[in-house]
Amino acid sequence: MSKSFAVAVFEGDGIGPEIMKPTVDLLANLRSDLAFEIVPAGAGHYAQSGESLPVASLTTARAADAILLSAMGLPDVRYPDGTEISPQIELRKELDLFAGVRPVRIATGQPTPLALAGGQSVDFVLIRESTEGLFYSQGKGDRRENEARETLRITRETSEKLFRFTFDLANQRKAAGRGPGRVTCVDKANVFAAFAFFREIFDAEAARHPDLVADHAYVDATALWMVEKPWVFDVLVTENMFGDILSDLGAGLMGGLGLAPSADIGEAHAVFQPCHGSAPDIAGQGKANPFAMILSAAMMLDWLGLKHDLPDMRADGDRLRQAVENAIEQRTCVTADLGGTAGTAEAAAAVAASL
Ligand code: ATP
Numbered sequence: 001m002s003k004s005f006a007v008a009v010f011e012g013d014g015i016g017p018e019i020m021k022p023t024v025d026l027l028a029n030l031r032s033d034l035a036f037e038i039v040p041a042g043a044g045h046y047a048q049s050g051e052s053l054p055v056a057s058l059t060t061a062r063a064a065d066a067i068l069l070s071a072m073g074l075p076d077v078r079y080p081d082g083t084e085i086s087p088q089i090e091l092r093k094e095l096d097l098f099a100g101v102r103p104v105r106i107a108t109g110q111p112t113p114l115a116l117a118g119g120q121s122v123d124f125v126l127i128r129e130s131t132e133g134l135f136y137s138q139g140k141g142d143r144r145e146n147e148a149r150e151t152l153r154i155t156r157e158t159s160e161k162l163f164r165f166t167f168d169l170a171n172q173r174k175a176a177g178r179g180p181g182r183v184t185c186v187d188k189a190n191v192f193a194a195f196a197f198f199r200e201i202f203d204a205e206a207a208r209h210p211d212l213v214a215d216h217a218y219v220d221a222t223a224l225w226m227v228e229k230p231w232v233f234d235v236l237v238t239e240n241m242f243g244d245i246l247s248d249l250g251a252g253l254m255g256g257l258g259l260a261p262s263a264d265i266g267e268a269h270a271v272f273q274p275c276h277g278s279a280p281d282i283a284g285q286g287k288a289n290p291f292a293m294i295l296s297a298a299m300m301l302d303w304l305g306l307k308h309d310l311p312d313m314r315a316d317g318d319r320l321r322q323a324v325e326n327a328i329e330q331r332t333c334v335t336a337d338l339g340g341t342a343g344t345a346e347a348a349a350a351v352a353a354s355l
């Protein structure tokens with residue numbers, strides 16, 4: 001292997017380092033062309049140094065080929081104005097990571113709230129716009145004595161990039177035999193001008209992809225269908241706030257936060273991190289579930305492999321995902337949040353054994 005890829009690693013707070021360590025070990029065993037650099041940031045770092053995202057860490061992240069992040073933030077460490085420390089949100093802004101990618105797959109043998117009709121398999125991706133929408137005025141809402149307002153902002157530029165990314169992903173899934181090539185725009189275009197605008201831009205991009213099926217759904221109906229018949233979805237794309245809510249619903253469908261991976265992707269950079277937080281209530285006890293972190297690392301291999309045209313790296317992403325699914329199916333090596341008795345180390349060892 002010729003080229004080597006620099007991976008910036010944010011170990012973060014709480015269970016962050018506990019789930020990152022086995023993940024980096026698995027990646028290092030799988031591939032010799034990844035060079036990891038651990039970079040300081042987060043609430044713990046802020047408490048020590050007064051900086052939550054040091055300039056040097058941001059510089060390393062910007063220069064890296066990809067970024068792995070576990071979880072950052074602690075309930076009792078806050079900025080002086082009381083806001084939470086979440087450098088992951090700063091990274092999204094700094095690196096313009098507009099597409100939040102949230103795959104939803106139900107692993108064989110994993111108990112979930114749904115008794116799936118006829119053994120239908122659930123495997124879809126939710127894409128959440130991550131830089132504007134109803135989060136645009138985050139922390140700067142207009143608060144008056146008897147009234148408060150927020151801004152819902154949709155721009156043509158970001159929406160065009162978002163939909164281009166979305167249709168590309170649907171094409172890749174179709175080519176890999178993982179989806180029928182169907183993209184659903186999730187909105188509330190019947191009520192809000194901003195969503196009618198969002199839908200128009202979606203339709204314009206859809207017209208460039210006659211080989212893919214494009215349709216629309218209202219967010220309320222989408223929430224219902226995600227529970228009633230989640231197997232109908234392939235790729236969903238939506239606004240920031242709707243995506244925030246639906247991605248937790250997706251995590252619930254899969255069997256819990258401990259199984260939900262994510263990627264925040266822009267034109268040049270990408271951050272891969274589990275959907276869950278730093279879980280301070282179980283930190284330091286060796287019982288955190290590492291699977292969401294490992295599945296996020298598999299998404300990193302998918303993305304790097306595609307970007308650099310390395311089919312073997314994409315195959316390693318599939319192998320890693322499959323190894324996690326095998327571990328889940330065995331049931332003997334899953335952690336307490338999934339109904340098992342294994343610790344972090346045993347769960348990660350089962351993945352390594354399956355590889
Ligand atoms: P954030 O605000 O960062 O999203 P949160 O307040 O939503 O954080 P989490 O840190 O995600 O909370 O934790 C929510 C619950 O899920 C906690 O009880 C935590 O212990 C549990 N949890 C989260 N991640 C894991 C994991 N990887 N393994 C086991 N339990 C987890």
Ligand code: MG
Binds near residue numbers: 276277
């Ligand atoms: Mg949360």
